[in-house]
Amino acid sequence: RELVFATNNQHKTQEVRNLLLNDYNVLNLNDIGCTTDIPETGSTFAENATLKSSYVVEHYHMDCFADDSGLEVEALNQEPGIFSARYSGVRDDQANLTLVLQKMEGQTNRKARFRTVISLMRGGENFLFEGIVNGTIRETPTGAQGFGYDPIFVPDGYDHSFAEMSMEQKNRISHRALAMKELISFLKEQKQV
Ligand code: ITT
Numbered sequence: 001r002e003l004v005f006a007t008n009n010q011h012k013t014q015e016v017r018n019l020l021l022n023d024y025n026v027l028n029l030n031d032i033g034c035t036t037d038i039p040e041t042g043s044t045f046a047e048n049a050t051l052k053s054s055y056v057v058e059h060y061h062m063d064c065f066a067d068d069s070g071l072e073v074e075a076l077n078q079e080p081g082i083f084s085a086r087y088s089g090v091r092d093d094q095a096n097l098t099l100v101l102q103k104m105e106g107q108t109n110r111k112a113r114f115r116t117v118i119s120l121m122r123g124g125e126n127f128l129f130e131g132i133v134n135g136t137i138r139e140t141p142t143g144a145q146g147f148g149y150d151p152i153f154v155p156d157g158y159d160h161s162f163a164e165m166s167m168e169q170k171n172r173i174s175h176r177a178l179a180m181k182e183l184i185s186f187l188k189e190q191k192q193v
Helices: 010-020 045-060 081-086 093-103 167-173 175-192
Strands: 002-005 025-028 064-073 111-122 125-137 153-155
Touching (some): 010 025, 045 064, 045 111, 045 125, 111 175, 167 175
Parallel strands (some): 002 025, 002 064
Antiparallel strands (some): 064 111, 111 125
8 A cells, every 4th residue: 555745855754664664655755756845834833734745635636644843942932843944044954953052052941842743635634643752952963863953852761862763763752753653543543434
């Protein structure tokens, strides 16, 4: 069975493929020949996830799901939030992460969370799933795995940043994994109907 995941992000694709391994063959935008950078003009994760999933339904007539996610830092009024991919003005993980660290200099409240909202378009209906992981922002980046803000995010209850964890470890606790868990149980439930 195949499931379309409306993303251009290779890291997201890998994480999600790993989670759906036994159930679905996951096709991303590249795999279905879509080279558009789908405009994310919404003001919430849910709106942006829905814009991405709806684009595929409209142009490719395929059911699909999309993930919109980001880092919310308490001391920065929940920024970068929906602007996570281009916080520094450009799509550059290193520059974005550096900007967060700069803004957090001298800040004692280091609480943050990662949030993912997934929009699943099925038979013209939109279903939303959310995953959140709480943690703190490191003073300096550590680790080389993962992507985005992983080197500066330490999930609560752990001493290591997401970038110091294997994909399997991150997939046991991450915001994306939690949202995917909801999506997977929804898909399983639906099959019984
Ligand atoms: P698609 O829209 O094509 O899926 P994207 O990278 O543009 O890919 P988003 O619009 O959802 O994805 O932006 C999310 C940004 O938030 C992403 O570029 C990272 O900088 C950050 N981010 C999201 N999930 C993350 C994770 O698990 N670890 C680290 N950073 C993450």
